[in-house]
Amino acid sequence: MAENYRIRSLILVGGRSSRMGSPKYLLNTPISPETAVPLIEKIIMVHQICQDYYRDMSRTTDVSTRDATQSKELNRLLANSMVDQTRVHYIVDRTPDAGPASGLIRAHEDDAAAHWLVSGCDYPLLEVQTLSVLIQNHLKGKKAITCFRNADGWNEPLLAIWSPVALRRLHDLGRENPAVGPNRVIREFASKQDTSDNTEQFRFGVMTITPPTQSWLRNVNTREEWEAIQPEIPDFFQSSKMERPSHSHH
Template sequence: MEYDSQGPILKVLLLIGGNSTATGSPKGLLRHQDGQLAFEHTLNTLHSAVPSASTIYISLQDIIQLSYIEPTLKNIAVRRTTDAEHHEHDDHRPTFPECCPLVNRQDEDIGPAAGLLNAHNIHPESTWLVLSCDYPLLPPSSLQQLILEYQYPVTCFVNEKGIAEPLIGIWGAEALEKLKENGRIGSNDLYAVVEEMKGKLVKPLREEWITPTNTREE
């Protein structure tokens, strides 16, 4: 794994996720109390946690999901250009990263494993910070905790019941290769990979950080 003066060099992956069971809409499009969509909120969290990342990859189930977020992505692109113009002489202010959608092209729905495998196929040697839109209370400081405690090949949070949260994790190339290998025999279980690779489980400083949401009210 590569390191620089700020710590491990990570690629960043946002998982939009499937539909909310309560609303039938993509979880990434649920609106927060501050007016932001869940996926916008998660983008900002990832940017704050890894300001050096030049790109945030966004995993989508299909073209339909892409059409839902395209207007927001266009607004973000305009914002990036404006920020760059306003701060072209400020080397200490990071520009908001480019957003790169990754649409699941696989023949069957294999859940969040599709997003991780798509990202791994693009950058097979990289280590990925992975975050799903399911966790609206997650602050940047929680991801910084995860980065500080990262242990190869995979590290993720664990809840108070001892259940791993692989959608808030850091996945190294070896763990992603294992996920790919398991997929060939019909298993796309992220939890199984964490267990098989003896992944490091990190208890968050605050349990509510890793409480998922599934409804607009939550």
């Protein structure tokens, strides 16, 4: 894969979690019968396992935060965690509370050549296989955006891979209207399919994937949703095993 096709991880944690009543990324999440960790720790571990498998991925895990204070809190939280903290990098929003698009735009400003694999911090059933399916389809389909489509036919812009061209468009629209949502860009690119016999890769179109299980796409916004999802959270150490691709790091 060409150098400028590098994929980087982005995890969004800057939201206020107002309906949950406390930060969603701190939710105490079981990863085995004996162990529970803050949800952000599990999500970073999922990303880092993928980075170790795919040579097309940067080994940096970027965490999009609301402000420098939140970055420092997360840094303290992860100090004694299972994640490789040397690979965690914080990207601070320019405008706090401007919505998830602002985190994607800031990531693009940080590295305009990267394809950003984004996930929110509120997917407790996220698995290594979830991200692996996105990566494989992005590399195969070579569309501007690769994302999941849920059972109701809605796209999931915050569990997706965004190409530089798609992020540049989001950036431009965000300058015109800070409240613009990422779904606006997905709709636009879905209507602009490439007709040039695939010569311009990652510049046109949207690759939408129906996940093998809808549970991957279940995020939590309230205490009731969090309680209801508890029995479904898989053993992390079982669910994180995957086939090693032939083009792995190792």
